[in-house]
Amino acid sequence: KLLLIKQRTDMSSDASQLVASTAINMFFLSTAAFVYTLKTVRKSEKVHVTTSTYRIGSRGVKCLQPALPYLGAFIKCCEDPCHPSINPSGYIALCVAENKLIQERLALRLMPETCSGEIFSDSVAYCYSNMLGLPGPREAVARFLTRKFLLPVSTLSLSTDLREEIAGTGPRQKVNPQHVALIGGSASVLSNIFFALCEVGDAVLIPVPYYNAFENDMKIVAGCVPFPVYMDDPTKGPSYDDLDFAFASAAKRGFRVKVLLLTNPNNPLGIIYPRKVMSECVKWARSKGLHTICDELYALSTHSKKHSFESVLKILDNNLGDDVHMIWALSKDFGASGFRTAFLCTQNAGLMKALENLNIFSCVSHPIQLITSDILSDDNFVDSFLEDSRMLVVNSKKICERKLDEMIIPYVRAEAGIFIYADFSALFPQPATFLDEARFSEILQNVAHLVITPGSSQRDLRPGMFRICFTWVSQEVLEIAMERLSYVVSKLRKLGRFDWDDITEGYFNEVTKCGIRKTGNHFNLLDI
Secondary structure: HHHHHHHHHHOOOOHHHHHHHHHHHHHHHHHHHHHHHHHHHHHHOOOOOOOOOOOOHHHHHHHHHOOOHHHHHHHHHHHHHOOOOEOOOOOOEOOOOOOOOOOHHHHHOOOHHHHHHHOOOHHHHHOOOOOOOOOHHHHHHHHHHHHHHHHHHOOOOOOHHHHHHHHHOOOOOOOHHHHHEOOHHHHHHHHHHHHOOOOOOOOOEOOOOOHHHHHHHOOOOOOOEEEEEHHHHHHHHOOHHHHHHHHHHHHOOOOEEEEEEEEEEOOOOOOOOOOOHHHHHHHHHHHHOOEEEEEEEHHHHHOOOOOOOOOOHHOOOOOOOEEEEEEEEOOOHHHHHHHEEEEEEEEEHHHHHHHHHHHHHOOOOOOHHHHHHHHHOOHHHHHHHHHHHHHHHHHEEEEHHHHHHOOOOOOOOOOOOEEEEEEEEHHHHOOOOHHHHHHHHHHHHHOOEEEEEHHHHOOOOOOEEEEEEOOOOHHHHHHHHHHHHHHHHHHHHHHHOOOOOOOOOOOOOOHHHHHOOOOOOOOOOOOO
């Protein structure tokens, strides 16, 4: 891919060729190192680790637990990845919420010498500064948040100058750069916030199902406790009654609730909480004296141009007070999780003061800050990039929806994000259990060479729910993955909903042939 990018940018100078060659070599070296590290982690998972196993303390032992329970299965996808022609029976990861489809577009924007030259010729790239971020990048992020999160959607078709004129100059019409901090990844943002706002043992309410790594973010350093908010219908968001019940349940178990954590758009559901739900959640949290953290990482990955998403910045008219905190990052909407660049928008002066010290452990490097500033300040690029991304995401989503509809597998109609949440419980022996869910995962991983995220890892109480991430692989590989999934579903339906103990791998012996090209066409179930 890097060779392709090099050709497209027509970099003909010797220096440019050296840069490209070095980048390619570094890519392969870093990939090898990454897989080796993951192998080491997987081996360590098989051993019961104590303080005597390694020369580390009890806190270090706690950090040995992988942030995601399906990490071992993902390693196989890195070691033996599917390729439509070279390795068609390889493993396919549909468990990683990362948009690889748009990465080449971003790389093309960043590779010209004019971009890197300007960044590394600025002396500020090499020096210490405020740990909350350089002044220029903080201003660029504040302007970006104003333009994409605060201003009404109805103004987005207008020119930048006219939008800024409509926004006015009052303190509520623009995000203040002093309210913005640049932090090394959204996990670090959450860890820092929990550390600064809470005490060890404080509880954090999270609507279920939720992104599993949130637990790691709040537990490892801050020592907070995740506490689920269960709902009759998770797609509608938490109600006052849901929140009251969770709050009372936490108190009954001896926990002091300090924070309500909301993800909008939601991961893993892919739904967008209506304005009323968000405003009611903030109102409820304030009635209990709690902080509200709004994770808006998928805000710019909506599937329709005419969407209903509204940032908490806009809902509260940029009046967050000292108890509402918004997070966004480059990781999802810009497909740049490797940049480790996230943004906190908060009007809590004490929190920002604490982060000036805390963020020394997780600040964003100055060259990346300057790159971020350059990207987010380029309105034309941002708008065209996000539109390209939207179309690619929607096309991949349609592949998943089409095959799930053919399988008659119900799923949540995603409005945003890069995943679909599907219900496979009808295939299981009844009543369905989490043992059945684990068995289904095992069949997919070991036989179909397919990894998707089980709902149990997202604390869902309903066995059989799975999150399917559809942008980590190409659309051609995604087609193969969905054909394999369809094959497994079809074979299980033939068995009926009986005990699966007697199922052998041989029963699915044709599964890795599904979707492989033959004379220009895909095999499908009828061919098999």
